[in-house]
Amino acid sequence: MIDPELLRKEPERIREAARLKGFDPETVDLAVTLDRRRRELLAVVERLRAERNALSKRIGSLPPEERHAALTRATVLKERLAQLEPELRDVQNRLQHLLLCLPNPPAPSSPVGSSDEDNVEIRRWGQPPSFPFPPRDHLELGRLLGIIETERAVKLAGSRAYFLKNEGALLEWAVLRFAVDLLLRRGYTLLAPPVLVLDEAMTATGYFPLGREEVYRLERDELNLVGTAEVPLVAYHMDETLEENELPRRYCALSPCFRREVGSAGRDVHGLYRVHQFFKVEQVIICEADPDASRRYHEELLKNAEDILQALELPYRVVQACTGDMGQGQVLKHDVETWMPSRGRYGETHSCSSFHDFQARRARIRYRDRNGRVRYAYTLNNTAVASPRILIPLLEIHQREDGSVRIPEALRPYMGGLEALVPR
Numbered sequence: 438m439i440d441p442e443l444l445r446k447e448p449e450r451i452r453e454a455a456r457l458k459g460f461d462p463e464t465v466d467l468a469v470t471l472d473r474r475r476r477e478l479l480a481v482v483e484r485l486r487a488e489r490n491a492l493s494k495r496i497g498s499l500p501p502e503e504r505h506a507a508l509t510r511a512t513v514l515k516e517r518l519a520q521l522e523p524e525l526r527d528v529q530n531r532l533q534h535l536l537l538c539l540p541n542p543p544a545p546s547s548p549v550g551s552s553d554e555d556n557v558e559i560r561r562w563g564q565p566p567s568f569p570f571p572p573r574d575h576l577e578l579g580r581l582l583g584i585i586e587t588e589r590a591v592k593l594a595g596s597r598a599y600f601l602k603n604e605g606a607l608l609e610w611a612v613l614r615f616a617v618d619l620l621l622r623r624g625y626t627l628l629a630p631p632v633l634v635l636d637e638a639m640t641a642t643g644y645f646p647l648g649r650e651e652v653y654r655l656e657r658d659e660l661n662l663v664g665t666a667e668v669p670l671v672a673y674h675m676d677e678t679l680e681e682n683e684l685p686r687r688y689c690a691l692s693p694c695f696r697r698e699v700g701s702a703g704r705d706v707h708g709l710y711r712v713h714q715f716f717k718v719e720q721v722i723i724c725e726a727d728p729d730a731s732r733r734y735h736e737e738l739l740k741n742a743e744d745i746l747q748a749l750e751l752p753y754r755v756v757q758a759c760t761g762d763m764g765q766g767q768v769l770k771h772d773v774e775t776w777m778p779s780r781g782r783y784g785e786t787h788s789c790s791s792f793h794d795f796q797a798r799r800a801r802i803r804y805r806d807r808n809g810r811v812r813y814a815y816t817l818n819n820t821a822v823a824s825p826r827i828l829i830p831l832l833e834i835h836q837r838e839d840g841s842v843r844i845p846e847a848l849r850p851y852m853g854g855l856e857a858l859v860p861r
């Protein structure tokens with residue numbers, strides 16, 4: 438959530454953020470109007486309450502000839518408050534909902550644009566392979582190797598469903614465990630999180646109210662399946678005040694992720710690129726409210742992802758997200774895109790985001806700084822690895838003419854020493 442003080446003092450900055458991120462600037466004007474109305478109403482209500490309280494204290498000791506007038510005034514005050522207090526509550530509720538919907542201003546370094554076409558390439562690593570034979574896509578390889586099935590999955594689970602089989606499942610677990618082990622070596626605390634969470638956790642992280650459409654919600658139970666472990670990892674410290682010397686907190690989690698993908702209906706329906714249920718190793722950092730420190734942690738999260746891709750020997754590039762592709766709360770966002778031969782281009786496999794205090798204000802995550810001042814923390818997150826999407830480059834790039842797939846050195850210890858997947 439943006440800082441209500443910022444809306445009050447510099448509404449133009451929030452209007453600019455709305456224009457840059459493709460949000461409706463009207464909502465900013467409405468929030469400014471509601472905030473002004475709230476302050477007016479609050480001033481009147483507080484004055485009337487003060488008078489009513491003072492009067493009720495005095496009324497007992499008033500001489501009889503003054504009592505009637507006092508009682509009349511008390512009745513007037515009661516009626517005015519009975520009229521104004523519900524209006525104040527209504528204005529406060531409408532303002533609170535609007536504040537949850539306003540966009541966070543992007544870092545000035547963010548390229549201005551409206552879609553991922555306007556993202557800007559920062560760096561590349563590795564050389565996309567040129568095959569001396571007609572390369573197969575991951576579904577053909579999956580069928581040949583007996584490790585991916587979709588027909589039976591769709592039969593029992595509907596669109597975008599899949600089975601991994603035998604070494605296919607083992608390869609997914611190997612990649613996920615490799616990522617977790619790298620983060621453990623780098624001092625991240627591993628959590629195995631709840632993925633069925635309350636609305637409050639979704640709101641605390643910014644996935645509600647605006648992202649509600651993408652979420653599988655169990656209405657009867659008022660619980661939500663998370664689309665990412667970012668939600669339980671950030672909400673872990675919801676409503677807590679940490680000490681500055683406890684920061685930064687570094688968390689990672691391997692979790693299932695569930696997404697309705699209504700925004701992408703009809704896109705990427707072939708293959709494993711966009712599915713409703715997948716696994717991801719997530720990394721989250723909660724740090725002090727310092728933009729320079731936040732930028733350093735952003736680079737750390739990116740490096741973790743790049744080190745994983747380099748160990749898997751997968752060529753990739755890093756792009757900086759443009760303002761229209763960043764999302765409501767992000768101040769800074771980089772995507773890592775890995776070469777996908779069957780698509781003939783790089784495909785997003787990681788997304789690294791800095792929020793400054795946007796999430797911490799919603800989640801009420803604070804810390805006491807060295808001067809004893811209590812402030813909202815900053816939060817950041819990045820993908821470490823997500824499967825089955827990562828299996829697309831992993832299978833397609835390391836394939837050989839006979840349909841076998843070389844297993845990168847880094848994964849062999851997790852595959853019982855297996856050096857390649859071979860057609861059954």
Ligand SMILES: Nc1ncnc2c1ncn2[C@@H]1O[C@H](COS(=O)(=O)NC(=O)[C@@H](N)CO)[C@@H](O)[C@H]1O
Pocket residue numbers: 664665666667696698709710711712713715717719785786787788789818819820821823824825826
């Ligand atoms: N529908 C999907 N199917 C398969 N993989 C997905 C899907 N949605 C996201 N992913 C994978 O998960 C990664 C992170 O998703 S994200 O929405 O971009 N970002 C997050 O979830 C952040 N919490 C950082 O992980 C994506 O880069 C992609 O690799």
